[in-house]
Amino acid sequence: MSSTLHLKKNLYDTCFQFIENRLLTVQKTINEIQESLTSETKSSAGDKHETGRAMLQLEREKAGNQLSEIVKVKEALSKISVEKTSPTIGLGSVVYTTKANYYIAISAGELTVDKENFYAISPNTPIGKLLFGKGVGDAVLFRDLTFEVKKVV
Known part of the structure; x- marks a missing residue:
């Protein structure tokens, strides 16, 4: 493997790992929120209960948006070919x-x-x-x- 190809592959792999780590973090957050929502349902009733659920719903929505962004970034990364070289700067350069x-x-x-x-x-x-x-x-x-x-x- 040429040193150029080796470098591009290492950079790509490092970016891929960066995205995977972000994905795992957000999925963990979503799971924790889901668990909290489930336990919140089983606990007390009243205004405090409704406020807690609403806050958790907002957190879940925010985490869902982050997850969607990460998926878009992962798709963009998947379009890069490490073998491709070009004299002009483009995706993957x-x-x-x-x-x-x-x-x-x-x-x-x-x-x-x-x-x-x-x-x-x-x-x-x-x-x-x-x-x-x-x-x-x-x-x-x-x-x-x-x-x-x-x-x-």
Whole structure:
């Protein structure tokens, strides 16, 4: 396996694990809320009971929305092919610039892979939109900072 393919696979796997961890956390929260709702039903009646149920219902709805977002992000990640390389920046590109290194995939924050730091960003982020479609030698202006694309894999 080439070092480029190895790097892209490691970045992809790290992003995948990031999403899986978020998914597990939200599913655990939903299960806990469901358990609380079930036990709330068995306990006292009255206004306090109704308020508690309403709060739990809101929490469950919020967790459900988070779950739906995570599923969308996971779908976006699944569209990336680690084997594909292109001279222009697109989904799945690893981008080296004079300021920082980026992995155009999902917003997962700073990742360290093979002793190098990368920012996993979504193509929908402000910096992702600026980088998308650019190539080696192109300059990008972001927040009064100009940097140049050095390498795209």
